[in-house]
Amino acid sequence: MGASSASTTSPWVSNQTVTSPEARLALGASWAKQVGSSILTESGAVEGxxxxxxxxGNNILVTAHQAVVEAALGTYVCTSTATMTVPLDTPIPTSGQSRYDIIYGEIVDSSDSATYRLNTVKSAASASPSIPSAPSNTVPLFRVQVTSAGPQTPVPIMSWARAPGAPRLVETGDTRNGAYIGDRRKFRDGSEDVWSGSAWQRVVAPASWSQFTPSLLTAxxxxxxxxxxxxxxxxxxxVQGKSMHLRYIFKVGAGAPPAGWGDISTTLPPGITSAPIxxxxxxxxxxxxxxxxxxYAIWLGKCFIPPNSNQMNLYFPFSSARSDLGTYQMSSSSGGPAGTGRPLVPGGYPIPGVLVIQGTIEIS
Structure with missing residues (x-):
């Protein structure tokens, strides 16, 4: 594996020497969790x-940066002041195969000095390579796919160092668990997750009501x-997650002709489909x-929505004398005479002076 290094040791006070253990103790005092708290600083690249x-060629050039590394012996704040060259392992994969290399930052510690360097870990070359994980006590920075044409464009997988209790800034692909219930992580696109104690849950913006113009359809x-x-x-x-609250109000003006015949229905809002079961x-x-x-009369009925559908089928009592439900109809056939609709309106048609559909459904 290839490696590139840059020294991180610098005195706290000009012309004075601070040993590596002393520096770790000082950083631990300022960055570590408070007594009784699970909130602590995390390793990662420094934001900004x-x-x-x-x-x-077969090298990856990584620009100057800073990182916080929670290594086995303590906390290190590392500074790379120049571009670092990371050579990738050769030979490169043969035609039809590829591999993934992870570039990560790590600490090499000695008694009175510490060195920050970049290193790589690679997967086995194959037609469908897996993505390796960075070793423990390191900071993963980039993922690089290496093909027979050489290394492709590096993809950042950086997690960002944070102060105690601050939101975690991450790149897509970060797989670390949260530090505590309510812990938050934020991505470059502005999306945000919160840790439930066992999984990351997406934080959604407060939902608002939408409006459109529905139609009454005839079969x-x-x-x-x-x-x-x-x-x-x-x-x-x-819409709130997989639930949708809806309310339709149709008002047919007085004197409107009773056009259309057969079963009357409507549809869910555009792009919405009911649950599959x-x-x-x-x-x-x-x-x-x-x-x-x-x-003439007010009837209470039902709107039935089939599974995995946008169809909304209306059912009402047959008449004032019959409470069993049938499909809502102006008339049963083309040119049907007055009094043939459902519900029955003697000498007329059940024109919806007001038709209201409301409730909450599960959606796909």
Whole structure:
């Protein structure tokens, strides 16, 4: 394996000598966890002074940077003041194969001095190589895929050093557990996780209600149910994880023609699909008009949503005298006479003066 090193030992006071154990004790006093607390500083690149990397032949050039290393003998604050050259192992993989190399920072300690250096660990070359892990007590910095054409562009895997209790800044691919329940980590794209005690959970922004214009559809033809010039159709929904709260309100203006025939339905908001197992049922309420446009009756029904679907099927009682449910219809057939819809409105059609659908469903 290749290695590149730079000395990190410097006196605390000009012309005075500080031994390596003394320096570790001083750093431990300022960085270590407080008594009774699990919150402590972590190893990683120093934010704002993290390195960049580029390819030069079979070498990786890592720019000057700072890092905090929690090594076996204590805490080290390391400074690289110049670009460090990290030679990758040769030979490189043959055609059709590749490997992954991890570039990491480590401490080589002696009695009165310590050296910070970069080193590599590699996976076995194959058609589908695995990604190796950096050794313990080191700081992983970059992942490099090495093919028959040589090393490819280095990918940062840096974790950032943090003061006690601060959020952990990480690159994609960081697999470390949280230090305590409520610990937070933040990625370059601004996304953030919180540690539950056993897993990282994504922190989502507070949800807000969205609105769109739904339509009442008819199975018998494509005309649907128009709301008319004095009507309206409003759909509002709020998505929280795999739950969605919704409320639809359709108002068909007085005098609107009863267009469309067959079963009447609507759909979930654009891009939303119901959960893949079992159907969902939520509340539906119909204020039906009589032939002259005034309220005839109010019916409570159901909206059934099949699994893995965006279809919302409406069911209401057959009539004021029958409480069993059937599909909501203006009329049963094209040109159906007045009084053939469901629920039954004698001498007319069950035009939705107000149709409300509301509830909470599980979504995919």
């Amino acid at each position: 002074a993290g390195p960049g990397a580029s390819v030069s 018998g033809d494509a005309s649907g149910v128009p709301v008319g010039p004095n009507g309206s159709a409003i759909g509002r929904y709020l 079992e159907e969902t049922q939520i509340l539906a309420k119909l204020n039906a008009h009589n032939p002259v446009g005034t309220l």
